[in-house]
């Protein structure tokens with residue numbers, strides 16, 4: 001049995017080159033970077049090199065800030081709560097715009113902000129899973145403090161029109177944050193060309209280590225800190241620096257830029273091969289047009305088969321996939337993304353996400369195709385809600 005990892009949107013393997021870059025900073029160069037002695041200052045060149053890689057990879061300028069955080073969840077919390085403190089609690093604004101399909105580290109914070117009295121607009125997505133810029137424009141008011149819309153969706157891979165949304169926000173004088181977690185390392189990300197004011201990212205999504213991420217801040221825009229208690233990161237984010245993590249994230253960013261063409265061509269080719277084969281089966285639907293999707297992501301619905309059931313059958317075959325359907329007690333919840341793109345209730349329970357990486361091989365895709373088809377056939381044969389009727393029989397049924 002092969003072991004095939006196809007849940008790269010959840011987390012990725014650390015690239016061996018990244019691990020090699022990190023290794024010295026655990027047992028050889030391990031001083032506290034804030035210490036004045038040689039043990040502390042020995043890591044400074046590596047930290048500077050890592051930050052240079054991040055600035056270069058994201059297209060950031062010297063006047064911009066890139067602040068290292070523990071993860072994108074922290075970065076997302078920081079932007080939303082910082083804007084709340086600066087522009088709403090202590091300012092004249094009272095409104096935030098986001099979408100219905102953001103990661104919980106956006107939507108849960110927005111729900112908390114609503115408890116503090118903030119008005120939050122959750123924009124619906126169209127059937128392709130994105131929000132269009134003109135829709136954003138329609139909901140901006142003179143009380144809007146921030147627009148926060150993801151660059152690419154973690155379930156569907158759908159890519160949002162970030163440049164156009166940024167133009168609308170600039171025209172209206174509203175700050176714009178994008179959760180770039182599923183974009184960095186998969187598609188070209190240039191924060192200046194995009195026009196964003198803030199962007200969150202996370203190393204473990206592009207073959208870096210878990211537990212380290214960052215927030216890009218245009219022109220070093222003031223933002224009340226989430227963590228106080230030290231002059232780290234220019235006083236913007238306190239806490240002893242995660243030296244191996246930062247070195248790893250910098251190396252991962254460097255490699256992500258190097259492999260972007262590989263992602264666009266090789267990973268996309270394998271993804272399309274897998275998706276084409278799966279779509280040969282009857283009553284299976286993929287979400288979102290491929291040309292506007294990250295090159296590694298497939299979200300398919302298998303009519304008549306619970307997403308969780310597919311997950312476990314694939315897992316037994318050694319294949320790691322994912323589904324957005326959260327288990328709630330004994331009931332499976334529908335995948336909110338499927339509901340958001342208009343899937344009916346039955347179909348919304350059947351989503352399976354497959355997300356490849358630059359380490360996915362042709363043999364792994366061929367094996368997955370074989371096992372996916374077996375799983376669908378087996379599960380449909382015992383499904384109480386699915387009765388496949390070949391086209392020929394449908395015609396006969398019509399004859400009464």
Ligand SMILES: Cc1ncc(COP(=O)(O)O)c(CNc2co[nH]c2=O)c1O
Pocket residue numbers: 009010011070071072073074103105150152153154155179181182201202203213
């Ligand atoms: C769009 C997006 N934003 C934020 C996060 C949180 O990042 P972290 O705090 O650095 O882990 C994730 C993680 N997404 C997923 C985690 O598991 N399955 C996923 O799709 C994400 O996909």
